[in-house]
Amino acid sequence: MHIKGFLIDLDGVLTKDENFSPLEGAVEFIDFLKKEKVPFVIATSNSRYPPEEIVKKLQKNGFNVDVDNIVTPLTVAPDVLQREKIKSLFVIGSDNLKRYMEGRDFKVTDSPVVDGVLVGLDKNFNFMKMKIGTTALKVYGAKLYALNKNIISKDDDGLLFPGVGTVAKMFSTACRCNEDFKHFGKMGEEYNKVVFEKLSVEKDSTAMISDDIFVDLEGYKSLGLKTIFVTTGKYSLKDLEKSKSVDIVVNNLMEIAGRVFVDK
Known part of the structure; x- marks a missing residue:
């Protein structure tokens, strides 16, 4: 080869x-x-x-x-979101990710009234985040984005869990929306x-x-x-x-x- x-x-x-x-x-x-x-x-x-x-x-x-x-994904995501006129985000992901997006001039909020829902890897993903994301997409017409399309991921303890792409797909299926969501991975x-x-x-x-x-x-x-x-x-x-x-x-x-x- x-x-x-x-x-x-x-x-x-x-x-x-x-x-x-x-x-x-x-x-x-x-x-x-x-x-x-x-x-x-x-x-x-x-x-x-x-x-x-x-x-x-x-x-x-x-x-x-x-x-x-x-x-x-963070090499490309901010520029694409800005081109698509996304100003406010509900971010599912780490505090590092939220601070980074804020530093790129996005309003990061826990309100469902946002322009976009950005799904990243979140080891503290919970029912409340699931509700906010679903409401943002279904009720307020937010656009869905994912930082990658991974199906499955592996944690430090060797156990597996649904990847970012799988979580984003869950939202698009639940809301019957954004089936062709963009991902940045x-x-x-x-x-x-x-x-x-x-x-x-x-x-x-x-x-x-x-x-x-x-x-x-x-x-x-x-x-x-x-x-x-x-x-x-x-x-x-x-x-x-x-x-x-x-x-x-x-x-x-x-x-x-x-x-x-x-x-x-």
Whole structure:
């Protein structure tokens, strides 16, 4: 397999927990790409922290990366929302996310009378937030947005839970509205535009490395990318039986260095 560049997922591929602790071989793999001058973008759907904060946490844990190496939903979401004249938001997500959106001049409120409902990963999601979001969409005509379209996610304790995309889909189904809601994560139109402009490598010479078979690997395979599944995340080898979109399977990122011929 001849590869000129990589898109690399973050959670479950490079890091294993909320502290962005590196998985075995992850720091060494980034060092390998840097040494060999192979272009890469860390393409993450993580919506709990701004890109700059993620990079600081990664650097603290030994990763040789900077802001130019990463694209997150928050790289693209504010500009799109502003273009669509969204001024007020009910945000389902972390306090970091709310502060970030406020810093980008959005009014973030717990009222259902808003222009938009923005769904991110929220470990404190509860019945009240469900009611406010539903009322905003159904009664007040708010537009629905999601920071990614992940079906399932994995917590630090190893347990799984519905992903951001699944929660957003719940709202659109309940309200019979916004079925084509925009999302700002991987395979989103705006997200992909930023990623491929930053990487500047032909799609058929790029590989997507991810633990997400159904959003990341199937999605980017459909765009012509090669796909590499890492077993360190939320999906297992058994899940591979449901998909034909994986070219290579690895247990450690450094296995890629020995199995993929990298064109410089």
